[in-house]
Amino acid sequence: MKGEVKLGILGGGQLGRMLLQAGLDFNLYTLVLDPDEHAPCKAICHEFFVGSFRDFDTVYAFGKKCDILTIEIEHVNADALEKLEQEGVKVYPDAQTVRTIQDKGLQKEFYRKHSIPTSDFILVREKEELLENLGFLPAFQKLRREGYDGRGVTRLASEGDLEKAFAAPSVLEKLVDFEKEISVIVARNASGEVTAFPVVELSFHPEHNLVDSLFAPANVPYKLQRLAIEIATRVIEAFGMVGILAVEMFLTKDGQILVNEVAPRPHNSGHHTIKANYTSQYEQHLRAILDLPLGATDIQSAAVMLNLLGESGYDGEAAYEGLQEALAVPGVYIHLYGKKYTRPARKMGHITVLGQTIEEAQQRAASIRNVIKVKA
Amino acid sequence: MKGEVKLGILGGGQLGRMLLQAGLDFNLYTLVLDPDEHAPCKAICHEFFVGSFRDFDTVYAFGKKCDILTIEIEHVNADALEKLEQEGVKVYPDAQTVRTIQDKGLQKEFYRKHSIPTSDFILVREKEELLENLGFLPAFQKLRREGYDGRGVTRLASEGDLEKAFAAPSVLEKLVDFEKEISVIVARNASGEVTAFPVVELSFHPEHNLVDSLFAPANVPYKLQRLAIEIATRVIEAFGMVGILAVEMFLTKDGQILVNEVAPRPHNSGHHTIKANYTSQYEQHLRAILDLPLGATDIQSAAVMLNLLGESGYDGEAAYEGLQEALAVPGVYIHLYGKKYTRPARKMGHITVLGQTIEEAQQRAASIRNVIKVKA
Numbered sequence: 001m002k003g004e005v006k007l008g009i010l011g012g013g014q015l016g017r018m019l020l021q022a023g024l025d026f027n028l029y030t031l032v033l034d035p036d037e038h039a040p041c042k043a044i045c046h047e048f049f050v051g052s053f054r055d056f057d058t059v060y061a062f063g064k065k066c067d068i069l070t071i072e073i074e075h076v077n078a079d080a081l082e083k084l085e086q087e088g089v090k091v092y093p094d095a096q097t098v099r100t101i102q103d104k105g106l107q108k109e110f111y112r113k114h115s116i117p118t119s120d121f122i123l124v125r126e127k128e129e130l131l132e133n134l135g136f137l138p139a140f141q142k143l144r145r146e147g148y149d150g151r152g153v154t155r156l157a158s159e160g161d162l163e164k165a166f167a168a169p170s171v172l173e174k175l176v177d178f179e180k181e182i183s184v185i186v187a188r189n190a191s192g193e194v195t196a197f198p199v200v201e202l203s204f205h206p207e208h209n210l211v212d213s214l215f216a217p218a219n220v221p222y223k224l225q226r227l228a229i230e231i232a233t234r235v236i237e238a239f240g241m242v243g244i245l246a247v248e249m250f251l252t253k254d255g256q257i258l259v260n261e262v263a264p265r266p267h268n269s270g271h272h273t274i275k276a277n278y279t280s281q282y283e284q285h286l287r288a289i290l291d292l293p294l295g296a297t298d299i300q301s302a303a304v305m306l307n308l309l310g311e312s313g314y315d316g317e318a319a320y321e322g323l324q325e326a327l328a329v330p331g332v333y334i335h336l337y338g339k340k341y342t343r344p345a346r347k348m349g350h351i352t353v354l355g356q357t358i359e360e361a362q363q364r365a366a367s368i369r370n371v372i373k374v375k376a
Numbered sequence: 377m378k379g380e381v382k383l384g385i386l387g388g389g390q391l392g393r394m395l396l397q398a399g400l401d402f403n404l405y406t407l408v409l410d411p412d413e414h415a416p417c418k419a420i421c422h423e424f425f426v427g428s429f430r431d432f433d434t435v436y437a438f439g440k441k442c443d444i445l446t447i448e449i450e451h452v453n454a455d456a457l458e459k460l461e462q463e464g465v466k467v468y469p470d471a472q473t474v475r476t477i478q479d480k481g482l483q484k485e486f487y488r489k490h491s492i493p494t495s496d497f498i499l500v501r502e503k504e505e506l507l508e509n510l511g512f513l514p515a516f517q518k519l520r521r522e523g524y525d526g527r528g529v530t531r532l533a534s535e536g537d538l539e540k541a542f543a544a545p546s547v548l549e550k551l552v553d554f555e556k557e558i559s560v561i562v563a564r565n566a567s568g569e570v571t572a573f574p575v576v577e578l579s580f581h582p583e584h585n586l587v588d589s590l591f592a593p594a595n596v597p598y599k600l601q602r603l604a605i606e607i608a609t610r611v612i613e614a615f616g617m618v619g620i621l622a623v624e625m626f627l628t629k630d631g632q633i634l635v636n637e638v639a640p641r642p643h644n645s646g647h648h649t650i651k652a653n654y655t656s657q658y659e660q661h662l663r664a665i666l667d668l669p670l671g672a673t674d675i676q677s678a679a680v681m682l683n684l685l686g687e688s689g690y691d692g693e694a695a696y697e698g699l700q701e702a703l704a705v706p707g708v709y710i711h712l713y714g715k716k717y718t719r720p721a722r723k724m725g726h727i728t729v730l731g732q733t734i735e736e737a738q739q740r741a742a743s744i745r746n747v748i749k750v751k752a
Contacts, residue, residue, distance in 0.1 A: 027712040293704035300676035328669035
């Protein structure tokens with residue numbers, strides 16, 4: 001390795017920020033593109049560009065400056081990625097994978113085609129089609145494109161819910177009677193080596209429909225953990241992509257594992273790995289896209305991760321309450337994302353709580369759960 | 377906590393860089409002063425100033441921009457620190473502590489005054505005084521000021537060595553017949569809370585007289601580990617300083633522990649804590665100077681840390697060999713410091729090797745010890 005690798009990141013939010021933080025250890029030259037001039041990555045990359053990662057020309061021009069181009073959000077211009085690939089830029093994940101994943105309809109069809117277990121679904125284009133498929137309810141209706149962090153998802157229990165249905169191309173997914181939601185982060189490097197992080201268990205925010213907390217290791221029988229890892233490995237190999245892929249899955253009450261959806265980038269369900277595992281998801285992504293051997297994913301400590309969301313009713317310059325009290329509990333670590341402004345349910349940071357056992361980590365987490373608040 | 381804390385760091389080398397890396401989690405606004413326009417901190421702080429941290433006016437002007445001022449090297453202008461303290465800047469470590477520590481003569485007198493066990497010594501001003509103290513040899517002669525990373529230290533076994541003696545104010549330290557060199561990093565926050573990291577064992581480079589490798593936990597009887605931690609705690613409490621203090625000690629063949637020297641800042645003997653301990657030395661320093669509760673110092677994994685020095689015979693733009701091979705070994709992590717140019721024995725990075733046991737970490741470390749090379 002001589003001279004600096006020029007790594008470009010599409011998106012300058014917290015995932016990009018933690019990727020840059022890990023990237024310091026690899027002497028990279030970093031460039032970031034984000035529409036927000038106050039994006040969390042701004043002050044810590046070599047070159048920051050304000051612009052839209054959805055715009056062909058902007059992404060193409062940005063990508064031409066890079067040796068390797070990666071993403072921290074999948075809603076990017078895939079046509080530009082494809083052209084950059086053709087012109088020799090290493091685009092990880094590749095345009096084809098991004099295109100499939102950013103459309104939840106294509107994503108579901110991909111699982112079906114590759115015999116990857118997933119819930120039953122129907123693709124609908126407009127509201128009228130829902131009326132023709134009332135027998136399919138209860139179901140989740142998900143917008144095919146642009147959904148993120150719980151936006152673009154609605155639960156339709158019966159005909160009476162149709163007024164809140166989306167009138168846009170969407171996926172109608174059969175409601176899964178699940179016992180748990182779990183996630184496995186897998187990585188694949190350009191040489192084809194694949195590794196998986198241990199299974200984590202997710203708990204979602206009842207109102208905002210985004211990850212509220214997770215704990216690792218998951219309280220799931222060993223055999224099902226093996227199965228979840230096997231499925232996640234099959235998914236990343238089916239995509240043939242390079243980088244990390246977070247595979248969110250349902251563990252059903254009758255012991256099946258169904259893939260819910262995936263993200264081809266660092267993911268909220270892997271934040272705890274920074275503190276708790278040998279290799280963090282961020283370093284693993286870097287190793288994968290730099291085509292270095294992947295790191296060991298062993299757990300060093302049990303962990304609970306709590307998302308730190310902006311409090312309801314506060315909008316403006318962020319102020320953090322309760323840090324003193326929370327950090328006084330052993331094993332508690334705060335990761336703030338450098339966002340100047342808070343708004344209700346905005347992801348402002350996360351807290352990792354370590355313990356020698358998951359019970360210890362959970363007890364510590366319970367004691368600080370509502371202590372840190374982000375107000376304005 | 378509302379609004380950003382403005383943290384200034386005197387020195388922009390690798391220690392500052394890893395401090396900034398940890399500081400991302402705390403939403404700090406960071407300023408760095410270093411004479412080298414290519415310093416490792418340059419691209420990752422909010423404001424970078426090229427200038428001398430030894431110059432009164434430069435340090436004073438820089439410090440006036442900061443809420444909290446800290447150091448990553450102790451050879452800074454202590455008079456400027458003192459004036460800044462008087463004018464309300466939080467200077468951690470304080471001017472008085474820095475002044476004592478940056479003069480190895482004052483440092484030794486401090487230990488004597490506070491009944492902290494240390495090797496016997498004489499202060500000498502010029503070469504002639506050495507002749508009057510030949511009976512004190514064999515001894516190390518250390519320059520009182522400006523020694524760093526093995527520079528400014530010479531071993532005088534007998535009269536015949538006097539030609540290589542320094543002709544400057546120095547400390548003549550009785551040679552200690554030690555079994556091991558160990559280090560304990562202690563931290564003290566502004567509220568007076570003190571914690572210690574577990575004892576680590578150091579191995580020095582035979583030629584360059586700087587840390588070559590360390591392993592943790594140290595292979596030292598429990599009782600002596602307790603004693604080492606107790607002594608390190610007494611040292612930081614005697615200074616009454618805020619921040620972290622690395623206390624290097626000799627474990628003598630007759631079971632005594634003697635303080636060798638201290639550094640009031642992140643230290644080479646704490647690099648492994650980034651990967652191996654609950655809290656890293658960098659986060660601990662930040663918690664201390666932000667007056668947050670100190671973190672748990674528990675070991676998550678056993679670790680060996682290897683310094684990555686520039687190869688002899690190479691001077692110029694750095695190129696790294698052997699990364700692929702080394703990173704293929706489980707538990708191996710590389711931390712490069714972003715230095716553009718290498719020269720013989722320059723600290724270019726470090727490698728942390730984790731294992732479930734120290735034996736496992738040592739075996740892994742042995743297998744990669746000479747694999748990574750920094751050439752030009």
